[in-house]
Amino acid sequence: MLDLALLGLLDEGPQHGYELRKRLRAHFGLLANVSFGSIYPALARLEASGAVATVEETPQLAVAPPTGSLSGERAAIRARRLVASRGRRSRKVYRITPTGRQSFLARLTDPTADDARSFSLRLSLARHMEPADRLALMERRRAQLVGQQTDIPPTDDDQLDRYARSVAEHIADGVEQDIAWLDRLIEAERTNGASAEPDRRKTRRSA
Amino acid sequence: MLDLALLGLLDEGPQHGYELRKRLRAHFGLLANVSFGSIYPALARLEASGAVATVEETPQLAVAPPTGSLSGERAAIRARRLVASRGRRSRKVYRITPTGRQSFLARLTDPTADDARSFSLRLSLARHMEPADRLALMERRRAQLVGQQTDIPPTDDDQLDRYARSVAEHIADGVEQDIAWLDRLIEAERTNGASAEPDRRKTRRSA
DNA sequence: GTCATCATGTAAGCCGTTACATGATTGC
DNA sequence: GCAATCATGTAACGGCTTACATGATGAC
Numbered sequence: 001m002l003d004l005a006l007l008g009l010l011d012e013g014p015q016h017g018y019e020l021r022k023r024l025r026a027h028f029g030l031l032a033n034v035s036f037g038s039i040y041p042a043l044a045r046l047e048a049s050g051a052v053a054t055v056e057e058t059p060q061l062a063v064a065p066p067t068g069s070l071s072g073e074r075a076a077i078r079a080r081r082l083v084a085s086r087g088r089r090s091r092k093v094y095r096i097t098p099t100g101r102q103s104f105l106a107r108l109t110d111p112t113a114d115d116a117r118s119f120s121l122r123l124s125l126a127r128h129m130e131p132a133d134r135l136a137l138m139e140r141r142r143a144q145l146v147g148q149q150t151d152i153p154p155t156d157d158d159q160l161d162r163y164a165r166s167v168a169e170h171i172a173d174g175v176e177q178d179i180a181w182l183d184r185l186i187e188a189e190r191t192n193g194a195s196a197e198p199d200r201r202k203t204r205r206s207a
Numbered sequence: 208m209l210d211l212a213l214l215g216l217l218d219e220g221p222q223h224g225y226e227l228r229k230r231l232r233a234h235f236g237l238l239a240n241v242s243f244g245s246i247y248p249a250l251a252r253l254e255a256s257g258a259v260a261t262v263e264e265t266p267q268l269a270v271a272p273p274t275g276s277l278s279g280e281r282a283a284i285r286a287r288r289l290v291a292s293r294g295r296r297s298r299k300v301y302r303i304t305p306t307g308r309q310s311f312l313a314r315l316t317d318p319t320a321d322d323a324r325s326f327s328l329r330l331s332l333a334r335h336m337e338p339a340d341r342l343a344l345m346e347r348r349r350a351q352l353v354g355q356q357t358d359i360p361p362t363d364d365d366q367l368d369r370y371a372r373s374v375a376e377h378i379a380d381g382v383e384q385d386i387a388w389l390d391r392l393i394e395a396e397r398t399n400g401a402s403a404e405p406d407r408r409k410t411r412r413s414a
Numbered sequence: 415g416t417c418a419t420c421a422t423g424t425a426a427g428c429c430g431t432t433a434c435a436t437g438a439t440t441g442c
Numbered sequence: 443g444c445a446a447t448c449a450t451g452t453a454a455c456g457g458c459t460t461a462c463a464t465g466a467t468g469a470c
Binding site for chain 1: 421
């Protein structure tokens with residue numbers, strides 16, 4: 001789940017761990033409000049598996065401004081990994097590899113891996129998918145939700161107290177609204193299925 | 208979280224693990240759709256901590272019907288823990304202890320432990336709380352949700368693609384509806400605060 | 415000079431899962 | 443006899459969290 005989100009972000013350009021965390025929150029909101037204790041090991045794993053690679057300096061970002069020659073020697077010795085752009089602490093910039101992009105797409109559309117938790121994240125990344133996969137994702141999720149409705153009969157206990165009943169009803173309402181939302185998405189997907197191209201987006205790599 | 212749910216159910220009468228799992232689903236729906244691999248260790252922990260105790264047979268259930276004297280000897284030898292009521296496999300029936308009831312109430316109202324995940328479960332069990340604690344629980348949750356709205360500005364990125372934007376909007380809608388729901392609950396809680404007594408419910412122990 | 419922010423990482427723990435192992439009883 | 447359901451438990455693993463350790467840099 002985290003891997004998917006990280007790869008999705010890295011697809012928009014090389015970034016380092018600290019920045020990735022901020023963007024996770026900005027892009028995915030509550031879906032991926034994840035701690036550093038998860039992110040750094042995840043990046044290390046992804047690097048070990050060849051899905052991402054560390055970048056040896058991002059030249060267009062490191063304009064090497066005349067920040068100062070003071071204590072230059074000391075700084076140069078310490079800057080092991082990367083000469084920090086604009087004097088920051090050394091940071092490890094990652095980029096997604098072709099292999100990584102492949103496994104990203106494979107995992108994004110893998111029907112065996114879509115649980116309730118990862119659905120919203122997957123849908124957020126749906127622009128990377130083929131229209132058919134996108135539709136399949138939505139319909140699998142819809143079926144799951146309908147299954148919940150029938151599995152657990154709506155507020156089956158009329159002997160629940162008011163609080164428990166209120167919670168049950170609220171949850172049932174939520175499921176219903178999720179289904180309605182999906183129906184709208186599916187409908188939209190079907191109507192302009194021809195006009196919607198996969199993945200074409202103003203990828204602002206030079207932002 | 209699971210402990211809370213188990214204690215809440217056991218407060219309505221002694222039950223065994225297998226039954227508890229079914230009731231978890233029935234009472235709390237998706238909130239506590241938990242596997243046996245969690246339940247049995249949880250019950251063992253609760254027993255070790257003194258919150259629950261095993262019952263030495265529930266006489267009113269084990270009516271000892273004339274099921275048969277056939278193979279009676281063999282069955283009697285194997286029935287180690289409990290003489291099974293109506294010939295079932297031996298099962299371990301738990302009841303909540305006074306200590307358990309105390310820690311249940313303490314944990315239910317503990318303000319340091321209410322994260323988003325456990326809120327719905329706590330509210331489902333709100334009939335066990337004092338009106339003031341109940342109100343406090345709701346208002347803490349409301350504050351959390353409002354905090355989310357401001358922390359993560361609503362669909363802050365107008366450069367998100369349609370899918371990501373749709374997800375962000377849907378989540379924002381959900382948060383808004385949760386707040387509206389809480390407002391209704393809080394309002395109801397304040398108006399009939401005097402008339403609502405804590406915990407009085409037709410506890411059907413003899414069902 | 416010290417505090418907030420940027421930046422990376424490790425270790426321990428929590429809370430659940432799946433898979434496995436075992437076995438009794440009921441119904442076809 | 444065989445499968446489904448009832449019933450309890452263990453072991454391994456997953457994915458995240460918090461807390462800890464370290465350190466640079468800029469602002470006040």
